[in-house]
Amino acid sequence: MSINQDATEAISVKGVSKEYTFTHARRWSPLGHWRSRNKSSQDSKSAGYLALDDINFSVGKGETVGVLGKNGAGKSTLLQVITGVLQPTKGSVNIAGRIGALLELGAGFNPELTGRENIELAGAVLGLSSDEVRRKLDEIIEFADIGEFIDHPVKTYSSGMMVRVAFSQQVHMDPDVLIIDEALSVGDMFFQQKCLAKIKDIIGRGVTVFFVSHSLNAVKSLCRRAILLEKGKLVADGPSEEVCEQYQNSMSSTSPEDLAAAIAQSEMNRSEHGELRLHFEESFPVLPEDVFESTVLNRSGGGEIRFTGFAVLDSSGNRVTSIERANNIKLRLQFKVNSEVPAGATIGILIRDMHGVDLLAYNTDFYEAYLPAMAAGDRVYSLDVSTSLPFAMGRYSFHCGAKPSADSPYFYDRCFNIGVLDIESNPLTWGMYGGRLVHTPNDLKLLVNAV
Numbered sequence: 407m408s409i410n411q412d413a414t415e416a417i418s419v420k421g422v423s424k425e426y427t428f429t430h431a432r433r434w435s436p437l438g439h440w441r442s443r444n445k446s447s448q449d450s451k452s453a454g455y456l457a458l459d460d461i462n463f464s465v466g467k468g469e470t471v472g473v474l475g476k477n478g479a480g481k482s483t484l485l486q487v488i489t490g491v492l493q494p495t496k497g498s499v500n501i502a503g504r505i506g507a508l509l510e511l512g513a514g515f516n517p518e519l520t521g522r523e524n525i526e527l528a529g530a531v532l533g534l535s536s537d538e539v540r541r542k543l544d545e546i547i548e549f550a551d552i553g554e555f556i557d558h559p560v561k562t563y564s565s566g567m568m569v570r571v572a573f574s575q576q577v578h579m580d581p582d583v584l585i586i587d588e589a590l591s592v593g594d595m596f597f598q599q600k601c602l603a604k605i606k607d608i609i610g611r612g613v614t615v616f617f618v619s620h621s622l623n624a625v626k627s628l629c630r631r632a633i634l635l636e637k638g639k640l641v642a643d644g645p646s647e648e649v650c651e652q653y654q655n656s657m658s659s660t661s662p663e664d665l666a667a668a669i670a671q672s673e674m675n676r677s678e679h680g681e682l683r684l685h686f687e688e689s690f691p692v693l694p695e696d697v698f699e700s701t702v703l704n705r706s707g708g709g710e711i712r713f714t715g716f717a718v719l720d721s722s723g724n725r726v727t728s729i730e731r732a733n734n735i736k737l738r739l740q741f742k743v744n745s746e747v748p749a750g751a752t753i754g755i756l757i758r759d760m761h762g763v764d765l766l767a768y769n770t771d772f773y774e775a776y777l778p779a780m781a782a783g784d785r786v787y788s789l790d791v792s793t794s795l796p797f798a799m800g801r802y803s804f805h806c807g808a809k810p811s812a813d814s815p816y817f818y819d820r821c822f823n824i825g826v827l828d829i830e831s832n833p834l835t836w837g838m839y840g841g842r843l844v845h846t847p848n849d850l851k852l853l854v855n856a857v
Protein backbone atom coordinates (compact mmCIF):
# COMPACT_ATOMS: atom_id res chain seq x y z
CA MET A 407 0.00 0.00 0.00
CA SER A 408 1.27 3.48 -0.73
CA ILE A 409 0.00 6.79 0.60
CA ASN A 410 -0.27 9.79 -1.71
CA GLN A 411 -1.58 13.10 -0.32
CA ASP A 412 -2.14 14.81 -3.71
CA ALA A 413 -4.16 12.21 -5.59
CA THR A 414 -7.77 13.03 -6.62
CA GLU A 415 -8.74 9.46 -5.82
CA ALA A 416 -8.85 8.56 -2.15
CA ILE A 417 -8.58 4.80 -2.74
CA SER A 418 -7.27 3.15 -5.87
CA VAL A 419 -7.27 -0.65 -6.11
CA LYS A 420 -5.61 -2.08 -9.21
CA GLY A 421 -5.56 -5.74 -10.20
CA VAL A 422 -5.63 -6.90 -6.58
CA SER A 423 -5.66 -10.64 -5.89
CA LYS A 424 -5.13 -12.28 -2.53
CA GLU A 425 -4.36 -15.95 -2.21
CA TYR A 426 -4.29 -17.47 1.26
CA THR A 427 -1.74 -20.17 1.76
CA PHE A 428 -1.29 -22.52 4.70
CA THR A 429 0.82 -20.06 6.65
CA HIS A 430 -2.13 -17.66 6.79
CA ALA A 431 -4.71 -20.32 7.50
CA ARG A 432 -5.64 -18.88 10.87
CA ARG A 433 -5.27 -15.42 12.13
CA TRP A 434 -4.61 -14.10 15.59
CA SER A 435 -7.42 -12.13 17.06
CA PRO A 436 -6.46 -9.37 19.47
CA LEU A 437 -9.18 -10.66 21.77
CA GLY A 438 -6.76 -13.44 22.58
CA HIS A 439 -7.80 -16.47 20.55
CA TRP A 440 -7.12 -17.95 17.17
CA ARG A 441 -9.92 -16.98 14.85
CA SER A 442 -10.62 -19.90 12.58
CA ARG A 443 -12.11 -19.21 9.17
CA ASN A 444 -15.10 -20.89 7.58
CA LYS A 445 -12.80 -22.26 4.91
CA SER A 446 -10.80 -24.90 6.76
CA SER A 447 -7.06 -24.72 7.07
CA GLN A 448 -7.02 -28.07 5.29
CA ASP A 449 -8.48 -26.46 2.18
CA SER A 450 -6.02 -23.64 2.34
CA LYS A 451 -3.16 -26.06 2.81
CA SER A 452 -3.99 -28.21 -0.15
CA ALA A 453 -4.45 -25.59 -2.83
CA GLY A 454 -4.16 -22.05 -1.58
CA TYR A 455 -7.38 -20.09 -1.57
CA LEU A 456 -8.08 -17.15 -3.84
CA ALA A 457 -10.02 -14.82 -1.54
CA LEU A 458 -9.72 -11.84 -3.93
CA ASP A 459 -9.53 -12.25 -7.67
CA ASP A 460 -8.32 -9.35 -9.82
CA ILE A 461 -10.22 -6.53 -8.10
CA ASN A 462 -10.20 -3.09 -9.76
CA PHE A 463 -11.99 0.06 -8.59
CA SER A 464 -11.30 3.48 -7.26
CA VAL A 465 -13.04 5.71 -4.76
CA GLY A 466 -13.03 9.48 -5.24
CA LYS A 467 -12.21 11.84 -2.39
CA GLY A 468 -15.30 12.46 -0.26
CA GLU A 469 -17.18 9.48 -1.69
CA THR A 470 -18.94 6.97 0.57
CA VAL A 471 -18.98 3.43 -0.74
CA GLY A 472 -20.72 0.40 0.78
CA VAL A 473 -19.27 -3.07 0.36
CA LEU A 474 -21.70 -5.98 0.14
CA GLY A 475 -21.26 -9.72 -0.19
CA LYS A 476 -22.25 -13.00 1.39
CA ASN A 477 -20.18 -14.58 4.16
CA GLY A 478 -16.77 -15.49 2.81
CA ALA A 479 -17.10 -13.28 -0.30
CA GLY A 480 -13.84 -11.50 0.52
CA LYS A 481 -15.02 -8.24 2.13
CA SER A 482 -12.79 -8.37 5.19
CA THR A 483 -9.85 -9.48 3.10
CA LEU A 484 -10.37 -6.51 0.79
CA LEU A 485 -10.49 -4.12 3.74
CA GLN A 486 -7.36 -5.62 5.23
CA VAL A 487 -5.53 -5.27 1.93
CA ILE A 488 -6.69 -1.65 1.60
CA THR A 489 -5.54 -0.79 5.11
CA GLY A 490 -2.22 -2.52 4.62
CA VAL A 491 -2.85 -5.18 7.29
CA LEU A 492 -2.45 -7.77 4.51
CA GLN A 493 -0.22 -7.65 1.45
CA PRO A 494 -1.98 -8.52 -1.83
CA THR A 495 -0.55 -11.47 -3.74
CA LYS A 496 -0.88 -9.40 -6.93
CA GLY A 497 -1.82 -5.81 -7.73
CA SER A 498 -1.53 -2.55 -5.86
CA VAL A 499 -3.47 -0.26 -3.53
CA ASN A 500 -3.00 3.51 -3.24
CA ILE A 501 -4.49 5.61 -0.48
CA ALA A 502 -4.51 9.40 -0.40
CA GLY A 503 -4.12 10.79 3.10
CA ARG A 504 -4.49 9.47 6.62
CA ILE A 505 -6.46 6.28 6.92
CA GLY A 506 -8.58 5.38 9.93
CA ALA A 507 -9.77 1.82 10.11
CA LEU A 508 -12.22 -0.05 12.23
CA LEU A 509 -11.60 -3.63 11.29
CA GLU A 510 -11.65 -6.54 13.70
CA LEU A 511 -12.91 -5.57 17.07
CA GLY A 512 -10.17 -3.76 18.99
CA ALA A 513 -7.48 -4.73 16.49
CA GLY A 514 -4.37 -2.81 17.32
CA PHE A 515 -5.15 -2.49 21.02
CA ASN A 516 -2.59 -3.73 23.49
CA PRO A 517 -4.67 -5.84 25.89
CA GLU A 518 -2.42 -5.07 28.87
CA LEU A 519 -2.77 -1.28 28.54
CA THR A 520 -5.82 0.69 29.63
CA GLY A 521 -8.23 2.23 27.13
CA ARG A 522 -6.75 5.67 27.83
CA GLU A 523 -3.18 4.42 27.30
CA ASN A 524 -4.16 2.70 24.06
CA ILE A 525 -5.70 5.91 22.73
CA GLU A 526 -2.54 7.86 23.62
CA LEU A 527 -0.41 5.23 21.92
CA ALA A 528 -2.54 5.27 18.77
CA GLY A 529 -2.28 9.06 18.60
CA ALA A 530 1.50 8.87 18.88
CA VAL A 531 1.66 6.17 16.20
CA LEU A 532 -0.36 8.45 13.88
CA GLY A 533 2.17 11.21 14.50
CA LEU A 534 -0.06 13.52 16.57
CA SER A 535 1.71 15.82 19.03
CA SER A 536 1.11 15.17 22.74
CA ASP A 537 -0.95 18.38 22.87
CA GLU A 538 -3.16 17.19 20.03
CA VAL A 539 -3.59 13.82 21.70
CA ARG A 540 -4.52 15.45 25.00
CA ARG A 541 -7.09 17.64 23.28
CA LYS A 542 -8.65 14.69 21.51
CA LEU A 543 -8.50 12.37 24.50
CA ASP A 544 -11.39 14.07 26.30
CA GLU A 545 -13.61 13.97 23.21
CA ILE A 546 -12.78 10.33 22.57
CA ILE A 547 -13.46 9.30 26.16
CA GLU A 548 -16.68 11.28 26.27
CA PHE A 549 -17.96 9.71 23.05
CA ALA A 550 -16.94 6.18 24.14
CA ASP A 551 -18.78 6.74 27.43
CA ILE A 552 -17.58 3.64 29.29
CA GLY A 553 -17.07 5.33 32.66
CA GLU A 554 -14.22 4.24 34.87
CA PHE A 555 -13.40 1.32 32.54
CA ILE A 556 -11.37 3.72 30.42
CA ASP A 557 -8.66 3.32 33.09
CA HIS A 558 -8.90 -0.48 33.20
CA PRO A 559 -6.80 -2.79 30.98
CA VAL A 560 -8.46 -3.45 27.63
CA LYS A 561 -8.32 -7.21 28.27
CA THR A 562 -11.11 -6.73 30.84
CA TYR A 563 -13.46 -5.04 28.33
CA SER A 564 -16.67 -6.51 27.02
CA SER A 565 -16.97 -6.55 23.23
CA GLY A 566 -19.38 -3.60 23.48
CA MET A 567 -16.84 -1.53 25.44
CA MET A 568 -14.12 -2.47 23.00
CA VAL A 569 -16.10 -1.26 20.00
CA ARG A 570 -17.03 1.96 21.79
CA VAL A 571 -13.39 2.87 22.45
CA ALA A 572 -12.16 1.65 19.04
CA PHE A 573 -14.84 3.52 17.12
CA SER A 574 -14.46 6.68 19.12
CA GLN A 575 -10.70 6.67 18.73
CA GLN A 576 -10.80 6.15 14.96
CA VAL A 577 -13.40 8.78 14.17
CA HIS A 578 -11.75 11.45 16.31
CA MET A 579 -8.29 11.10 14.73
CA ASP A 580 -9.30 13.23 11.70
CA PRO A 581 -8.91 10.51 9.09
CA ASP A 582 -9.04 11.38 5.38
CA VAL A 583 -10.27 7.89 4.62
CA LEU A 584 -12.36 5.92 7.12
CA ILE A 585 -12.75 2.17 6.69
CA ILE A 586 -15.43 0.41 8.73
CA ASP A 587 -16.03 -3.33 8.89
CA GLU A 588 -19.37 -4.24 10.50
CA ALA A 589 -18.13 -2.84 13.78
CA LEU A 590 -21.44 -1.19 14.44
CA SER A 591 -23.27 -4.46 14.77
CA VAL A 592 -21.45 -5.11 18.04
CA GLY A 593 -22.51 -2.07 20.04
CA ASP A 594 -25.91 -1.62 21.63
CA MET A 595 -28.73 0.07 19.72
CA PHE A 596 -28.18 3.44 21.31
CA PHE A 597 -24.48 3.42 20.55
CA GLN A 598 -25.13 2.23 16.97
CA GLN A 599 -27.37 5.25 16.42
CA LYS A 600 -24.72 7.52 17.89
CA CYS A 601 -22.10 5.97 15.55
CA LEU A 602 -24.34 6.36 12.50
CA ALA A 603 -24.88 10.02 13.34
CA LYS A 604 -21.12 10.45 13.75
CA ILE A 605 -20.44 8.73 10.42
CA LYS A 606 -22.97 11.01 8.72
CA ASP A 607 -21.22 13.98 10.28
CA ILE A 608 -17.86 12.70 9.02
CA ILE A 609 -19.29 12.13 5.53
CA GLY A 610 -20.64 15.69 5.62
CA ARG A 611 -17.10 16.92 6.27
CA GLY A 612 -15.88 15.31 3.05
CA VAL A 613 -14.09 12.31 4.54
CA THR A 614 -13.99 9.28 2.25
CA VAL A 615 -15.79 6.34 3.85
CA PHE A 616 -15.57 2.70 2.83
CA PHE A 617 -18.15 0.71 4.70
CA VAL A 618 -18.80 -3.04 4.97
CA SER A 619 -22.18 -3.96 6.35
CA HIS A 620 -24.82 -6.63 6.13
CA SER A 621 -27.41 -3.95 6.87
CA LEU A 622 -28.73 -2.91 3.49
CA ASN A 623 -30.58 0.00 5.03
CA ALA A 624 -27.37 1.33 6.57
CA VAL A 625 -25.61 1.02 3.21
CA LYS A 626 -28.49 2.66 1.37
CA SER A 627 -28.85 5.53 3.78
CA LEU A 628 -25.12 6.25 4.10
CA CYS A 629 -23.72 5.41 0.67
CA ARG A 630 -24.66 6.57 -2.80
CA ARG A 631 -22.49 3.87 -4.31
CA ALA A 632 -21.93 0.24 -3.41
CA ILE A 633 -19.81 -2.61 -4.68
CA LEU A 634 -20.71 -6.28 -4.50
CA LEU A 635 -18.23 -9.11 -4.04
CA GLU A 636 -18.99 -12.72 -4.92
CA LYS A 637 -16.43 -15.45 -4.31
CA GLY A 638 -13.59 -12.95 -4.39
CA LYS A 639 -14.72 -11.22 -7.59
CA LEU A 640 -16.18 -7.74 -7.94
CA VAL A 641 -19.53 -8.41 -9.63
CA ALA A 642 -21.28 -5.06 -9.30
CA ASP A 643 -20.31 -1.43 -8.79
CA GLY A 644 -22.99 1.24 -9.01
CA PRO A 645 -25.77 3.16 -7.23
CA SER A 646 -26.26 1.57 -3.83
CA GLU A 647 -29.96 0.90 -4.28
CA GLU A 648 -29.35 -1.10 -7.46
CA VAL A 649 -26.44 -3.01 -6.00
CA CYS A 650 -28.49 -3.78 -2.85
CA GLU A 651 -31.25 -5.20 -5.06
CA GLN A 652 -28.79 -7.32 -6.96
CA TYR A 653 -27.44 -8.57 -3.64
CA GLN A 654 -30.94 -9.35 -2.33
CA ASN A 655 -31.73 -11.22 -5.53
CA SER A 656 -28.52 -13.21 -5.22
CA MET A 657 -29.62 -14.22 -1.70
CA SER A 658 -32.97 -15.55 -3.00
CA SER A 659 -32.87 -19.19 -3.79
CA THR A 660 -34.23 -20.93 -6.87
CA SER A 661 -33.25 -24.43 -5.74
CA PRO A 662 -35.89 -27.22 -5.84
CA GLU A 663 -34.86 -28.26 -2.30
CA ASP A 664 -35.67 -24.83 -0.90
CA LEU A 665 -38.94 -24.79 -2.80
CA ALA A 666 -39.92 -28.19 -1.37
CA ALA A 667 -38.98 -27.14 2.18
CA ALA A 668 -40.88 -23.88 1.84
CA ILE A 669 -44.00 -25.62 0.57
CA ALA A 670 -43.87 -28.09 3.45
CA GLN A 671 -43.58 -25.13 5.83
CA SER A 672 -46.52 -23.37 4.19
CA GLU A 673 -48.66 -26.47 4.65
CA MET A 674 -48.03 -26.27 8.41
CA ASN A 675 -48.94 -22.58 8.46
CA ARG A 676 -52.13 -23.23 6.57
CA SER A 677 -53.38 -25.80 9.02
CA GLU A 678 -53.23 -23.22 11.81
CA HIS A 679 -54.64 -20.13 10.15
CA GLY A 680 -57.16 -18.90 7.62
CA GLU A 681 -56.72 -18.55 3.91
CA LEU A 682 -57.12 -15.46 1.79
CA ARG A 683 -59.88 -15.29 -0.67
CA LEU A 684 -59.00 -13.41 -3.79
CA HIS A 685 -60.81 -11.59 -6.53
CA PHE A 686 -60.56 -12.84 -10.08
CA GLU A 687 -60.18 -10.55 -13.03
CA GLU A 688 -63.90 -10.19 -13.85
CA SER A 689 -64.51 -8.00 -10.84
CA PHE A 690 -61.62 -5.61 -11.44
CA PRO A 691 -60.27 -3.66 -14.37
CA VAL A 692 -57.05 -5.44 -15.26
CA LEU A 693 -54.01 -3.22 -14.89
CA PRO A 694 -51.93 -3.13 -18.09
CA GLU A 695 -49.31 -5.87 -17.96
CA ASP A 696 -46.95 -4.19 -20.43
CA VAL A 697 -46.83 -1.05 -18.27
CA PHE A 698 -45.96 -3.20 -15.28
CA GLU A 699 -43.24 -5.07 -17.20
CA SER A 700 -41.59 -1.83 -18.28
CA THR A 701 -41.82 -0.29 -14.80
CA VAL A 702 -40.15 -3.14 -12.93
CA LEU A 703 -36.42 -2.55 -12.72
CA ASN A 704 -35.23 -5.77 -11.23
CA ARG A 705 -36.91 -9.15 -11.03
CA SER A 706 -36.09 -12.66 -9.84
CA GLY A 707 -37.86 -15.84 -8.75
CA GLY A 708 -39.05 -19.21 -10.03
CA GLY A 709 -42.02 -17.76 -12.00
CA GLU A 710 -44.80 -20.03 -10.64
CA ILE A 711 -46.65 -16.86 -9.63
CA ARG A 712 -46.00 -13.78 -11.76
CA PHE A 713 -47.06 -10.24 -10.89
CA THR A 714 -48.75 -8.43 -13.75
CA GLY A 715 -50.00 -5.12 -12.40
CA PHE A 716 -49.79 -2.63 -9.57
CA ALA A 717 -51.67 0.55 -8.81
CA VAL A 718 -52.32 2.96 -5.98
CA LEU A 719 -56.01 3.91 -5.88
CA ASP A 720 -57.32 6.99 -4.07
CA SER A 721 -60.40 6.95 -1.84
CA SER A 722 -62.64 7.28 -4.93
CA GLY A 723 -60.98 4.31 -6.60
CA ASN A 724 -59.00 6.33 -9.17
CA ARG A 725 -55.53 5.26 -10.09
CA VAL A 726 -52.98 7.85 -8.86
CA THR A 727 -49.24 8.40 -8.96
CA SER A 728 -49.32 11.50 -6.81
CA ILE A 729 -51.65 12.41 -3.98
CA GLU A 730 -52.12 15.21 -1.50
CA ARG A 731 -52.15 12.90 1.52
CA ALA A 732 -52.08 9.13 1.38
CA ASN A 733 -55.20 8.64 3.51
CA ASN A 734 -57.62 5.82 2.73
CA ILE A 735 -55.78 4.55 -0.28
CA LYS A 736 -55.71 1.08 -1.74
CA LEU A 737 -52.65 -0.77 -3.02
CA ARG A 738 -53.82 -3.15 -5.72
CA LEU A 739 -51.49 -5.90 -6.80
CA GLN A 740 -52.41 -8.31 -9.60
CA PHE A 741 -50.83 -11.57 -10.60
CA LYS A 742 -51.21 -14.70 -12.70
CA VAL A 743 -50.39 -18.28 -11.85
CA ASN A 744 -48.13 -19.99 -14.39
CA SER A 745 -47.87 -23.37 -12.75
CA GLU A 746 -49.88 -24.92 -9.97
CA VAL A 747 -49.16 -23.41 -6.57
CA PRO A 748 -50.04 -25.20 -3.33
CA ALA A 749 -52.00 -23.41 -0.63
CA GLY A 750 -50.10 -21.31 1.88
CA ALA A 751 -48.22 -18.77 -0.24
CA THR A 752 -47.67 -15.28 1.11
CA ILE A 753 -47.48 -11.97 -0.73
CA GLY A 754 -45.70 -8.88 0.48
CA ILE A 755 -45.57 -5.23 -0.55
CA LEU A 756 -42.63 -3.15 0.60
CA ILE A 757 -42.45 0.64 0.60
CA ARG A 758 -39.16 2.51 0.46
CA ASP A 759 -38.23 6.16 0.63
CA MET A 760 -36.35 7.87 -2.17
CA HIS A 761 -33.00 6.78 -0.77
CA GLY A 762 -34.14 3.17 -1.06
CA VAL A 763 -34.47 2.71 2.70
CA ASP A 764 -37.22 0.27 3.73
CA LEU A 765 -40.01 2.06 5.59
CA LEU A 766 -43.00 -0.22 5.77
CA ALA A 767 -44.09 -3.63 4.60
CA TYR A 768 -47.42 -5.36 4.29
CA ASN A 769 -47.22 -9.09 4.18
CA THR A 770 -50.24 -11.36 4.10
CA ASP A 771 -48.35 -13.52 6.57
CA PHE A 772 -48.34 -10.70 9.18
CA TYR A 773 -52.13 -11.06 9.18
CA GLU A 774 -51.89 -14.85 9.35
CA ALA A 775 -53.56 -15.04 5.98
CA TYR A 776 -52.36 -17.36 3.24
CA LEU A 777 -53.24 -17.86 -0.39
CA PRO A 778 -55.36 -20.88 -1.38
CA ALA A 779 -54.12 -23.54 -3.79
CA MET A 780 -54.19 -22.08 -7.28
CA ALA A 781 -54.15 -23.77 -10.67
CA ALA A 782 -52.18 -22.52 -13.67
CA GLY A 783 -54.14 -20.36 -16.07
CA ASP A 784 -54.75 -16.95 -17.57
CA ARG A 785 -56.92 -15.69 -14.77
CA VAL A 786 -55.73 -12.52 -13.10
CA TYR A 787 -55.93 -12.42 -9.32
CA SER A 788 -56.07 -9.20 -7.33
CA LEU A 789 -54.95 -8.47 -3.82
CA ASP A 790 -56.04 -5.17 -2.30
CA VAL A 791 -54.45 -3.59 0.75
CA SER A 792 -56.53 -0.75 2.19
CA THR A 793 -54.46 1.58 4.28
CA SER A 794 -53.34 5.10 5.10
CA LEU A 795 -49.66 5.78 4.67
CA PRO A 796 -48.19 7.76 7.56
CA PHE A 797 -45.59 9.47 5.38
CA ALA A 798 -44.42 13.03 5.00
CA MET A 799 -44.09 14.81 1.67
CA GLY A 800 -41.83 12.96 -0.71
CA ARG A 801 -41.54 10.20 -3.28
CA TYR A 802 -42.00 6.57 -2.27
CA SER A 803 -41.40 3.41 -4.24
CA PHE A 804 -43.20 0.06 -4.09
CA HIS A 805 -41.76 -3.45 -4.36
CA CYS A 806 -43.43 -6.84 -4.09
CA GLY A 807 -42.73 -10.53 -3.65
CA ALA A 808 -44.56 -13.86 -3.52
CA LYS A 809 -43.15 -16.83 -1.62
CA PRO A 810 -44.33 -20.33 -0.72
CA SER A 811 -43.94 -19.36 2.96
CA ALA A 812 -42.87 -16.30 4.91
CA ASP A 813 -39.42 -17.43 6.02
CA SER A 814 -38.44 -19.15 2.80
CA PRO A 815 -35.51 -17.89 0.75
CA TYR A 816 -37.38 -19.11 -2.34
CA PHE A 817 -39.42 -16.54 -4.26
CA TYR A 818 -42.09 -17.34 -6.82
CA ASP A 819 -41.67 -13.78 -8.01
CA ARG A 820 -39.83 -10.80 -6.63
CA CYS A 821 -40.09 -7.38 -8.25
CA PHE A 822 -38.30 -4.22 -7.30
CA ASN A 823 -39.74 -0.82 -8.30
CA ILE A 824 -43.27 -1.70 -9.34
CA GLY A 825 -44.47 1.88 -8.93
CA VAL A 826 -44.00 5.21 -7.20
CA LEU A 827 -46.25 7.54 -5.29
CA ASP A 828 -45.56 11.23 -4.70
CA ILE A 829 -47.07 12.51 -1.49
CA GLU A 830 -47.50 16.23 -1.95
CA SER A 831 -48.16 17.62 1.48
CA ASN A 832 -47.03 16.94 4.97
CA PRO A 833 -50.15 16.52 7.11
CA LEU A 834 -48.28 17.13 10.34
CA THR A 835 -45.46 19.53 10.97
CA TRP A 836 -43.64 18.84 14.17
CA GLY A 837 -41.31 21.78 14.43
CA MET A 838 -38.12 21.12 12.54
CA TYR A 839 -38.76 17.40 12.41
CA GLY A 840 -37.18 16.15 9.20
CA GLY A 841 -38.09 12.49 9.31
CA ARG A 842 -40.11 10.64 6.75
CA LEU A 843 -42.69 9.02 9.00
CA VAL A 844 -45.06 11.56 10.44
CA HIS A 845 -47.25 9.51 12.71
CA THR A 846 -48.15 5.93 13.42
CA PRO A 847 -51.78 5.13 12.76
CA ASN A 848 -53.54 2.63 14.91
CA ASP A 849 -55.95 1.49 12.24
CA LEU A 850 -53.81 -0.27 9.64
CA LYS A 851 -55.84 -3.05 8.13
CA LEU A 852 -55.33 -5.51 5.39
CA LEU A 853 -58.62 -6.02 3.62
CA VAL A 854 -58.84 -8.79 1.13
CA ASN A 855 -61.95 -8.83 -0.95
CA ALA A 856 -64.04 -11.94 -0.64
CA VAL A 857 -64.93 -13.67 -3.90
Ligand SMILES: Nc1ncnc2c1ncn2[C@@H]1O[C@H](COP(=O)(O)OP(=O)(O)OP(=O)(O)O)[C@@H](O)[C@H]1O
Nearest residue numbers: 426430431443444445457477478479480481482483
Ligand atom coordinates in the same frame (compact mmCIF):
# COMPACT_ATOMS: atom_id res chain seq x y z
N1 LIG B 1 -6.28 -16.17 7.14
C1 LIG B 1 -6.98 -16.90 6.27
N2 LIG B 1 -6.51 -18.08 5.84
C2 LIG B 1 -7.18 -18.84 4.96
N3 LIG B 1 -8.34 -18.48 4.41
C3 LIG B 1 -8.86 -17.31 4.81
C4 LIG B 1 -8.22 -16.46 5.76
N4 LIG B 1 -8.98 -15.36 5.94
C5 LIG B 1 -10.05 -15.52 5.14
N5 LIG B 1 -9.99 -16.68 4.47
C6 LIG B 1 -10.94 -17.18 3.48
O1 LIG B 1 -11.07 -16.22 2.44
C7 LIG B 1 -12.42 -16.07 2.06
C8 LIG B 1 -12.83 -14.61 2.22
O2 LIG B 1 -12.88 -14.31 3.62
P1 LIG B 1 -13.30 -12.89 4.17
O3 LIG B 1 -13.16 -12.93 5.66
O4 LIG B 1 -12.58 -11.84 3.44
O5 LIG B 1 -14.83 -12.87 3.74
P2 LIG B 1 -15.98 -11.86 4.20
O6 LIG B 1 -16.70 -11.50 2.96
O7 LIG B 1 -15.42 -10.78 5.03
O8 LIG B 1 -16.89 -12.82 5.06
P3 LIG B 1 -17.77 -12.50 6.41
O9 LIG B 1 -18.95 -11.69 5.96
O10 LIG B 1 -18.15 -13.86 6.86
O11 LIG B 1 -16.89 -11.78 7.38
C9 LIG B 1 -13.22 -17.02 2.91
O12 LIG B 1 -13.46 -18.21 2.18
C10 LIG B 1 -12.32 -17.28 4.09
O13 LIG B 1 -12.54 -18.57 4.63
